[in-house]
Amino acid sequence: MNNKLIFIALFMAMTALFVNAVVMIDEPSFELSATSGLITTNQGETGTTEFNITNNGNETLEFFSFEFVPESFQDVENNQITLTFTDIPNLDVGNSSLITISATPEADQYLDTLSGTITISGRTVSGVVVSRDYSLSVETTSKYVKLDLDDSDLDDLEPGDDIKFDIEVDNIFSTEVIGASEDLENVKLKVWIVDIDDNDDLDETSSKEDIDNGDDYNFDFEFKVPLNVDEDRYDIKVKVEGETREDGTEFEAFILYEDVVEVVKDEEERVEFDDLEMPTNELTCGSVFMLDIDAINTGEDDLNDMYLRLEIEGTDVSIKSDEFDLDSNDYDDRKENVEFRVTLPDDLDKEVYTLKI
Numbered sequence: 014m015n016n017k018l019i020f021i022a023l024f025m026a027m028t029a030l031f032v033n034a035v036v037m038i039d040e041p042s043f044e045l046s047a048t049s050g051l052i053t054t055n056q057g058e059t060g061t062t063e064f065n066i067t068n069n070g071n072e073t074l075e076f077f078s079f080e081f082v083p084e085s086f087q088d089v090e091n092n093q094i095t096l097t098f099t100d101i102p103n104l105d106v107g108n109s110s111l112i113t114i115s116a117t118p119e120a121d122q123y124l125d126t127l128s129g130t131i132t133i134s135g136r137t138v139s140g141v142v143v144s145r146d147y148s149l150s151v152e153t154t155s156k157y158v159k160l161d162l163d164d165s166d167l168d169d170l171e172p173g174d175d176i177k178f179d180i181e182v183d184n185i186f187s188t189e190v191i192g193a194s195e196d197l198e199n200v201k202l203k204v205w206i207v208d209i210d211d212n213d214d215l216d217e218t219s220s221k222e223d224i225d226n227g228d229d230y231n232f233d234f235e236f237k238v239p240l241n242v243d244e245d246r247y248d249i250k251v252k253v254e255g256e257t258r259e260d261g262t263e264f265e266a267f268i269l270y271e272d273v274v275e276v277v278k279d280e281e282e283r284v285e286f287d288d289l290e291m292p293t294n295e296l297t298c299g300s301v302f303m304l305d306i307d308a309i310n311t312g313e314d315d316l317n318d319m320y321l322r323l324e325i326e327g328t329d330v331s332i333k334s335d336e337f338d339l340d341s342n343d344y345d346d347r348k349e350n351v352e353f354r355v356t357l358p359d360d361l362d363k364e365v366y367t368l369k370i
Contacts, residue, residue: 041137042070043104045145053152056266057120063113064147066133068104074135074143077101085129086151089269092119094127094151104135118153124160124268126152155266157197158224158253159183164273171277172311173285176206176236182253184224193259195226200255202232206274207248210239211344214250223258238276240285240309241348246272283312284319284339286370288350298361304353306370310339323353326367330355 047064054060068074079098086094095117101110114131128150136142161181170176180202186195199221205214219232254265290305304323310316316339323332332353340346 036069037107038070040070041072041074041141041143043068043074043135043143043145045133045147047147050148051150051152052114052116053154054116054118055154055156056118056122056124058156059115059117060151061113061115062149063111065109065111066101066104067109068106070143071106072137072139072141073103073105074137075103076136078134080132080134081129081149086116086127088123088125088127088153090121090123090267092122094118094122094153096131096149096151101133101135114149116149116151118151121267122153124153124155124266126150155185155253155264157184157186157255157257157264158200158266159185160251160253160268162249162251162270162273164270167273168275169277170238170275171279172238172240172242172309174238176238176274177234178249179231179233180204180251181229181231182224183229184226186226186257188259194257196223196258197226197255198223198258200224200230200253202234203252204234205250206236207250209242209247209274209276211241215239221255224255240287240311241344242276243342243344244276244278244313247274247276249273278311278313278341280312281314282316283310284316285309285311296357298357299359300357302355302357304355305350306353307348307350308337308339309348310341313341315339315341319349321351321353321370323355324369325355325357326369327363328358328361328366330358 044067045064046067049062052060052062081096083093086096097115099113101112104110128148131147131149132144133147134142134144163179166177182200184197186197188195201221202219203216205216207214209215215236217234217236222230224230249270251268252265256263287307287309292302296302308319308321318336319339320336321334324330332355334351334353337349339349
């Protein structure tokens with residue numbers, strides 16, 4: 014090796030040493046070096062991650078503490094992920110310590126990733142407090158199944174449209190017992206579209222299916238967007254439950270897909286009819302009957318001085334309703350129930366007539 018190559022090799026080695034060295038600061042300070050900011054663990058089980066804390070300042074640090082907002086690690090049903098930390102010893106200048114963070118979701122924890130900031134603080138003998146922030150995410154999983162929602166057709170839905178989607182359930186269960194079955198049976202899903210029906214949910218439950226180990230099954234669901242609905246995005250909540258084939262161990266898990274159903278109103282003025290009620294018995298000439306129908310504003314604009322007109326083709330029957338307003342935003346004021354009192358002519362000569370509103 015010539016002198017030039019030797020110089021380059023020595024320079025690269027010195028550079029590597031410099032990068033790995035602790036940069037000392039002429040004031041109280043410490044630095045964090047994390048292996049990962051993500052903990053993945055099953056419901057009811059404990060997962061961990063580690064980081065090094067190094068005193069790179071000019072004074073000994075002691076009395077370390079960890080602070081975070083517990084609600085950051087709380088799901089929509091207030092299930093709480095418990096976080097614990099190993100103690101940090103007093104750190105002299107230049108010393109390091111390996112710290113372990115443990116995360117334990119509740120057994121009913123929703124399958125989700127929750128994130129928050131951990132503030133780590135240390136104090137010098139003279140009372141100076143030094144703090145650093147550490148970003149932590151905890152992913153709660155199921156040891157039995159993995160769920161995947163196909164949301165490709167859930168955008169730009171209008172009032173009255175069909176909502177169709179499927180959820181793939183993968184059997185990921187494994188057991189340490191040699192020869193034991195890892196198949197799942199009686200797996201079923203219940204699905205809610207949250208708050209879409211005047212702050213009520215639409216829900217549907219699937220049939221039960223068996224899923225062999227390593228296999229998956231697609232559960233199909235279909236709903237209809239209510240006519241009286243806000244232009245908004247809505248969550249889909251899913252509950253999966255089943256049991257292991259080997260010993261009948263039951264499991265269940267919830268997952269929330271946020272803001273995946275989008276309802277839009279592309280037209281400014283639009284009215285739909287719903288809940289028509291009229292007699293089901295046969296009517297005769299001169300009969301008097303009542304007819305009810307709901308008029309619903311499914312457009313973007315408020316509609317004022319509205320009225321409905323009922324006509325029976327081939328007759329002189331033409332009835333105009335009272336006038337009313339239909340708001341575009343408020344659920345109660347977006348719908349109007351209109352009632353007609355209809356008297357059939359005495360001289361009808363056909364058995365069937367078409368009624369129009």
